Amino acid sequence: MSEAVTRTVTTPPGLLASLDPLLREWLPRQRWFAGKGRPVTGFALVSATELLPPTANLGLYHLLVRAHQPLLAGHGGHEQPGDCYQLLIGVREALPPRLAPALIGHVTRGPLAGRTVYEALHDTRPADLLLEALRTRARIGGLRFERVPHQEVRSGLVPRLMTAEQSNSSVVYGDTFILKLLRRIVPGINPDLELPLALAREGCPRVPPPTAWLVADPEGAGASAPAEPYVLGVLQPFVQGATDGWELALRELAKGEDFVAEARALGRATAEVHTALARALPTVTLGHTQLRSLVDGMTQRLEAAVHAVPSLRPYAGGLRSAFSALDQLAAEGSTWTAQRVHGDLHLGQCLRSPAGEWSLIDFEGEPARPLAERRMPQPAVRDVAGMLRSFDYAARSVDPPQPDWAGHCRAAYCSGYAEAAGRDPRTDPVLLRAYETDKAVYEVVYEARHRPEWLPVPLAAVQRLASPDPT
Numbered sequence: 001m002s003e004a005v006t007r008t009v010t011t012p013p014g015l016l017a018s019l020d021p022l023l024r025e026w027l028p029r030q031r032w033f034a035g036k037g038r039p040v041t042g043f044a045l046v047s048a049t050e051l052l053p054p055t056a057n058l059g060l061y062h063l064l065v066r067a068h069q070p071l072l073a074g075h076g077g078h079e080q081p082g083d084c085y086q087l088l089i090g091v092r093e094a095l096p097p098r099l100a101p102a103l104i105g106h107v108t109r110g111p112l113a114g115r116t117v118y119e120a121l122h123d124t125r126p127a128d129l130l131l132e133a134l135r136t137r138a139r140i141g142g143l144r145f146e147r148v149p150h151q152e153v154r155s156g157l158v159p160r161l162m163t164a165e166q167s168n169s170s171v172v173y174g175d176t177f178i179l180k181l182l183r184r185i186v187p188g189i190n191p192d193l194e195l196p197l198a199l200a201r202e203g204c205p206r207v208p209p210p211t212a213w214l215v216a217d218p219e220g221a222g223a224s225a226p227a228e229p230y231v232l233g234v235l236q237p238f239v240q241g242a243t244d245g246w247e248l249a250l251r252e253l254a255k256g257e258d259f260v261a262e263a264r265a266l267g268r269a270t271a272e273v274h275t276a277l278a279r280a281l282p283t284v285t286l287g288h289t290q291l292r293s294l295v296d297g298m299t300q301r302l303e304a305a306v307h308a309v310p311s312l313r314p315y316a317g318g319l320r321s322a323f324s325a326l327d328q329l330a331a332e333g334s335t336w337t338a339q340r341v342h343g344d345l346h347l348g349q350c351l352r353s354p355a356g357e358w359s360l361i362d363f364e365g366e367p368a369r370p371l372a373e374r375r376m377p378q379p380a381v382r383d384v385a386g387m388l389r390s391f392d393y394a395a396r397s398v399d400p401p402q403p404d405w406a407g408h409c410r411a412a413y414c415s416g417y418a419e420a421a422g423r424d425p426r427t428d429p430v431l432l433r434a435y436e437t438d439k440a441v442y443e444v445v446y447e448a449r450h451r452p453e454w455l456p457v458p459l460a461a462v463q464r465l466a467s468p469d470p471t
């Protein structure tokens with residue numbers, strides 16, 4: 001085992017000020033930028049770590065920056081502290097053509113004046129440096145690189161940045177590991193590390209086990225540092241030759257084939273993960289009081305969604321009834337078990353290996369929700385509802401839509417789940433409808449914000465779920 005490398009570093013004063021005008025323009029254009037629709041009016045430095053001092057060839061900075069954004073009209077136009085983002089900034093005299101897509105801009109003032117800065121994850125040497133730091137369990141400034149002791153990482157694996165549309169950024173190393181660098185950073189235990197670690201401890205083979213991870217310690221994070229570290233990234237085994245469930249479902253739809261066997265296998269895989277999570281982490285019983293606050297949350301999200309997306313308005317009453325029916329059951333004495341769940345499960349989060357084995361990935365939960373909420377135990381049906389919505393999405397993304405295809409998948413998924421969990425989610429239709437409704441409302445807002453052309457897909461579900469007896 002190699003010794004941990006500890007390196008203290010200093011960063012040049014005025015670094016952020018010199019990057020500020022370039023980042024204001026560049027950051028909002030990134031897919032992973034969460035504050036779309038509001039301009040960035042400035043930055044505050046949360047932490048800066050010089051990973052490579054700038055020479056003629058290359059310099060490298062790790063930055064955590066808080067982007068200031070004014071609130072939308074109606075909130076007084078004041079600035080709020082804004083989200084914190086993780087950036088890896090490369091510095092060169094000039095960019096070689098292969099790095100042109102990574103350009104952030106040319107610095108005109110401050111310590112880097114005359115240099116070109118770029119998104120360093122596109123570049124081999126910075127990506128190598130991250131893997132090497134994880135491999136050697138380095139400490140660099142306030143950055144701490146951790147690795148599971150018995151899991152060796154070979155040096156020299158060739159990196160490539162994934163180009164998929166993502167909420168974060170991932171680098172694949174030699175088809176052996178994948179490093180996901182989180183982009184919007186919040187202090188505290190991140191479920192994307194916490195849950196796969198817990199599942200690995202349980203020996204659950206359905207989730208790639210974390211091999212290594214990096215965090216920023218608060219003492220390196222400025223005077224107003226939070227008490228908890230920031231989880232910045234997770235390295236895990238890369239499932240070679242995998243196809244994700246969304247791609248696979250669309251492929252079968254295009255061929256006119258059903259997806260029933262895979263949907264059943266996915267149901268089983270989901271149940272196995274839920275069973276392992278319920279063993280690994282605390283579960284609680286939800287009585288009327290807890291259910292009431294859950295239902296209140298769903299209702300508030302619905303009200304906010306109706307405000308943001310007016311086409312929801314005609315269905316609001318029917319959708320509310322999905323939530324009040326659940327509240328009614330709780331008032332009559334029904335209780336439910338809550339446990340840790342995936343939190344944002346859909347076909348794109350399921351990977352099928354060439355051998356036909358399914359894995360679940362991306363345990364971050366819905367990134368827009370507060371961390372404390374994402375880490376709360378919830379009925380496992382929440383994930384089931386996410387998957388049921390996903391079959392519907394796939395069936396409605398083709399022309400003409402294939403509702404029967406979705407119906408068969410939904411039934412098979414629930415049967416597979418029942419086989420492995422010993423309980424069929426369909427035996428609790430009121431809970432299932434409430435969670436499907438909550439998810440469809442979330443999707444309406446998500447699509448209105450990110451992909452307006454997809455809005456009809458969740459709106460069709462809203463129409464169905466708003467009726468008292470949705471089929």
Ligand SMILES: Nc1ncnc2c1ncn2[C@@H]1O[C@H](COP(=O)(O)OP(=O)(O)O)[C@@H](O)[C@H]1O
Pocket residue numbers: 162164165166167168169170178180208236237238239240242244348349351361362364
């Ligand atoms: N362990 C893995 N093996 C193979 N591919 C993976 C693995 N983890 C993630 N991926 C690929 O990376 C993509 C993004 O990963 P994900 O964790 O969903 O990131 P994000 O939170 O940015 O959406 C996935 O859709 C999948 O294609």
Ligand SMILES: O=P(O)(O)O[C@H]1O[C@H](CO)[C@@H](O[C@H]2O[C@H](CO)[C@@H](O)[C@H](O)[C@H]2O)[C@H](O)[C@H]1O
Pocket residue numbers: 166167246344346347348362366367386389390391393394443446
């Ligand atoms: O980026 P994430 O994977 O964390 O999830 C977000 O984006 C998803 C879309 O990429 C979105 O999922 C919705 O669209 C999918 C098809 O593209 C569909 O399979 C899902 O069922 C549907 O919810 C997800 O909601 C959002 O959080």
